[in-house]
Amino acid sequence: MADPGASYTNPRNPKTKQSLAELVSALPSLLTTLVKDELTLLKSEVISKVSKLGIGAGLIAAALFLLFFVFSVLVAAAVLGIATALPAWLSALIVAGALLVVAIILALIGLAQIKKGVPPVPEDSITSLKKDVNAVKGLGETHE
Template identity: 55%
Template structure:
C-alpha cells in the first residue's frame, strides 16, 4: 500500500479508498505494456516495408537494364547485350534478397496481437475474481 515499513491494520473503508488508485495504476501499467508491444510490431512492419520498397526500386532498375539489353541485341547484334543481361541478372538477385529480407522482417512481427498484455490482463482478472494471485515477481516488474 502507500504506507512504508511495517504492515498496519487499516479499516475496510480505508482499504476501499485505495481501490480507485490501484485500479488506475493497473490500467496505466497495462496501457504501457500494450504501447510497448504495439510499437515493436509497427517497427518490424516499417522495416519490412522499407526492404520491400527497396526491392521494387531494384526491380524497376532491372527492367530498364533488361530493356536496354534487348535494344542492344536487336540494334547491333553484338555481344554488348550480354553485359546488359548480366547486370540485369545481378539487379534481380539484389531485388530477390531485399524482398526476402522484407518478408522475413514482416513475418517476424507476426502475430500482431499483444500477447503479453492479454496474458497480463487474464492474470489480473483471475486475481480480481479471487481465482488466482499475482506472483510477487510480477509486481516488481511494473
C-alpha cells in the first residue's frame, strides 16, 4: 500500500525524471510509508490468525466437554454390563478400581515427565553459548 499523495516517476519518461537529490530526499518518507504499510499488514494478519485460533480453541473445549459425558456414559455402560453377572455394587466397585489404577499410572508417568523438565533451564543452549563466547574471546573450549 502506497501513499496516494506521493509522486512516483516513470524512469522511462524523461519528462518525469527526478534528480538524484530528489530521489534521495524522498527515500525516508517512502521507507516510512513502506514500514507502516508492512506493520499494518502484519497486524491484520496476526489478528486474523489469533481470532481463528480462539475459535478453534473454543470448539475443541466444547468437544472435550462433550467427551467428558461420553466417557461417563461408557463408565455407566461398563458398570451395567458387569452387573449382569455380579451385584450392581460390586460391578461399580470393580469399574471404579480399574479407573483408579489407570489414574494412578497416568499420574506417575506425568510426574516422571515433570521431573525430567525441572528446572526449566535450557542447559544445552547455555553450554553452547558459553562455548561461543569463549571462542570469540579466543579461549577455545573450557571444560567445566
